[in-house]
Amino acid sequence: xxxxxxxxxxxxxxxxxxxxxxxxxxxxxxxxxxxxxxxxxxxxxxxxxxxxxxxxxxxxxxxxxxxxxxxxxxxxxxxxxxxxxxxxxxxxxxxxxxxxxxxxxxxxxxxxxxxxxxxxxxxxxxxxxxxxxxxxxxxxxxxxxxxxxxxxxxxxxx
Amino acid sequence: xxxxxxxxxxxxxxxxxxxxxxxxxxxxxxxxxxxxxxxxxxxxxxxxxxxxxxxxxxxxxxxxxxxxxxxxxxxxxxxxxxxxxxxxxxxxxxxxxxxxxxxxxxxxxxxxxxxxxxxxxxxxxxxxxxxxxxxxxxxxxxxxxxxxxxxxxxxxxxxxxxxxxxxxxxxxxxxxxxxxxxxxxxxxxxxxxxxxxxxxxxxxxxxxxxxxxxxxxxxxxxxxxxxxxxxxxxxxxxxxxxxxxxxxxxxxxxxxxxxxxxxxxxxxxxxxxxxxxxxxxxxxxxxxxxxxxxxxxxxxxxxxxxxxxxxxxxxxxxxxxxxxxxxxxxxxxxxxxxxxxxxxxxxxxxxxxxxxxxxxxxxxxxxxxxxxxxxxxxxxxxxxxxxxxxxxxxxxxxxxxxxxxxxxxxxxxxxxxxxxxxxxxxxxxxxxxxxxxxxxxxxxxxxxxxxxxxxxxxxxxxxxxxxxxxxxxxxxxxxxxxxxxxxxxxxxxxxxxxxxxxxxxxxxxxxxxxxxxx
Ligand SMILES: Cc1cc2nc3c(=O)[nH]c(=O)nc-3n(C[C@H](O)[C@H](O)[C@H](O)COP(=O)(O)O)c2cc1C
Ligand code: SF4
Ligand code: FES
Numbered sequence: 001x002x003x004x005x006x007x008x009x010x011x012x013x014x015x016x017x018x019x020x021x022x023x024x025x026x027x028x029x030x031x032x033x034x035x036x037x038x039x040x041x042x043x044x045x046x047x048x049x050x051x052x053x054x055x056x057x058x059x060x061x062x063x064x065x066x067x068x069x070x071x072x073x074x075x076x077x078x079x080x081x082x083x084x085x086x087x088x089x090x091x092x093x094x095x096x097x098x099x100x101x102x103x104x105x106x107x108x109x110x111x112x113x114x115x116x117x118x119x120x121x122x123x124x125x126x127x128x129x130x131x132x133x134x135x136x137x138x139x140x141x142x143x144x145x146x147x148x149x150x151x152x153x154x155x156x157x158x
Numbered sequence: 159x160x161x162x163x164x165x166x167x168x169x170x171x172x173x174x175x176x177x178x179x180x181x182x183x184x185x186x187x188x189x190x191x192x193x194x195x196x197x198x199x200x201x202x203x204x205x206x207x208x209x210x211x212x213x214x215x216x217x218x219x220x221x222x223x224x225x226x227x228x229x230x231x232x233x234x235x236x237x238x239x240x241x242x243x244x245x246x247x248x249x250x251x252x253x254x255x256x257x258x259x260x261x262x263x264x265x266x267x268x269x270x271x272x273x274x275x276x277x278x279x280x281x282x283x284x285x286x287x288x289x290x291x292x293x294x295x296x297x298x299x300x301x302x303x304x305x306x307x308x309x310x311x312x313x314x315x316x317x318x319x320x321x322x323x324x325x326x327x328x329x330x331x332x333x334x335x336x337x338x339x340x341x342x343x344x345x346x347x348x349x350x351x352x353x354x355x356x357x358x359x360x361x362x363x364x365x366x367x368x369x370x371x372x373x374x375x376x377x378x379x380x381x382x383x384x385x386x387x388x389x390x391x392x393x394x395x396x397x398x399x400x401x402x403x404x405x406x407x408x409x410x411x412x413x414x415x416x417x418x419x420x421x422x423x424x425x426x427x428x429x430x431x432x433x434x435x436x437x438x439x440x441x442x443x444x445x446x447x448x449x450x451x452x453x454x455x456x457x458x459x460x461x462x463x464x465x466x467x468x469x470x471x472x473x474x475x476x477x478x479x480x481x482x483x484x485x486x487x488x489x490x491x492x493x494x495x496x497x498x499x500x501x502x503x504x505x506x507x508x509x510x511x512x513x514x515x516x517x518x519x520x521x522x523x524x525x526x527x528x529x530x531x532x533x534x535x536x537x538x539x540x541x542x543x544x545x546x547x548x549x550x551x552x553x554x555x556x557x558x559x560x561x562x563x564x565x566x567x568x569x570x571x572x573x574x575x576x577x578x579x580x581x582x583x584x585x586x587x588x589x590x591x592x593x594x595x596x597x598x599x600x601x602x603x604x605x606x607x608x609x610x611x612x613x614x615x616x617x618x619x620x621x622x623x624x625x626x627x628x629x630x631x632x633x634x635x636x637x638x639x640x641x642x643x644x645x646x647x648x649x650x651x652x653x654x655x656x657x658x659x660x661x662x663x664x665x666x667x668x669x670x671x672x673x674x675x676x
Contacts, residue, residue: 068423086585
């Protein structure tokens, strides 16, 4: 279980949904709030949202799967995002991603089998003037190089 | 004596250690018995000098940077002694890189406290709104038209004309939507403004609301920008407390309020109709036009959609600056363009300047060439759908029409520099791959074509019937250009074809004539 999240609890989820359902077009707002609380959005939440918003399950499921951010399973304890967009590419991000993959023994876009770390690509963090960029558990890192990356990789495996 | 010190809270500065510098500053000051007032500002946009610290003096602010926490003690000593320091940059306003700019939109960014509506007002904030409240809807829109402002999100559509359409529409509820999805690689100006001068965006949206008769606004911010979300939310709360949002804004008869919506990692939601779908809580699938959002937008109601920088330009224009704004620029591109220099560049950051500056001046002169010290080989302008330019086209001036004439895109003003180690076939492949990942799936040329594009480029890279496959790729690009509903599928051929045209040797072909002729 990733750090800082509550265990899934359908009553707590129902509270969150009830609190937010009056927003105009509330589906994304609710999905975000659930993911913020639990670290992911379990399958069980979909019919609950559908019922509260008077939508079909298929509609809510369709929204949930459209967006890259929403997780159907918990992420690793640490989430390391490496920017893989053009400005970071120009500053050597591809080699850094390969280095991270080999150190962690996993591929970009996966959660490691032991559940310790998720390694994910992100397409621009808006830090393109201090590229390459990364984000570890929500913390931003610019001017990434092999040395700084290695330190992050140690942190990400704790 | 109390020292007044400014350190950015901008995400770009934080990413390179601004928080650590701020923490160390408090510690060092306590040790030395110096009393401090620290203001966390936006960034000045000179990112190679971040983290930068400024101290207020009788002569103006003096800057130091780039700092590590280890430098802070000696910087404090130098400030106390008014002495030299190797990282002392002199008066901030006199730093040539900043002095050369024409900062209209970014005048306050890095200067004021973004959490303080008072500081905003002291620096000219809400003058535009005060004046707008005394004008008729038509007079406000006339000012926007007179300024020549064209949308800063990419397409360059005249902002005033869009507002007029919504003003003339008949509806009980109209909406103002601010597009803060800023998904283009190489761009960060929206983020900087939201973090460094958030009240300006809110003021711009409020003026739009008054002009067109809308009472509700949304800011759609991408989830990759948590600092911007926090800054805008704080400013919305501050504006409500000060009576600048909510019922009867500025003691007038106008109501206006704003809500933030956070994206969820889909590039296509920067396209305006996909953004509307997303705010409505749906999949971010592009809508066919017509109807235009100005007629049937959010929840089917007339809606103004503008980019962050378009709204950000409004307060200056309404505060009597319409003519001054129009006086900058070239041709039909009026005003200033906040250009973002990024990637492998020595002096990267935010450079706001009148339209007309050439790509070469930006890359070589202002940007100082590559960070790696190797020769510049290619520059991508306008994000992932923008063309790659070789050095031979560095005389292209920043102007919507001039870029279009060279099959390029000004877009949101991102300039990404690559050195001579770049493999342009790989870049072309990435453009197609990005399109495949981010396609909303509505049209076949984009959804399937981009996948075929990746495969075809792979074949070319592997030398598999290269000339046939290049012909196939060109054909595919043509199909995507003509058969795509929006500019994701429609424009991705630009980076691909520009790479092929200007850098054919990377695809295993003979070098281009352009270079051979030199
Ligand atoms: C694929 C795609 C992505 C886009 N991304 C953005 C974006 O991130 N921000 C933005 O303001 N406009 C973006 N646009 C342009 C918008 O559709 C729209 O033109 C713009 O928000 C209008 O505002 P403006 O007139 O102030 O530029 C995008 C367009 C396309 C086709
Ligand atoms: S071009 Fe691509 S992103 Fe645009 S509408 Fe068609 S499928 Fe969707
Ligand atoms: S491209 Fe990596 S931060 Fe913008």
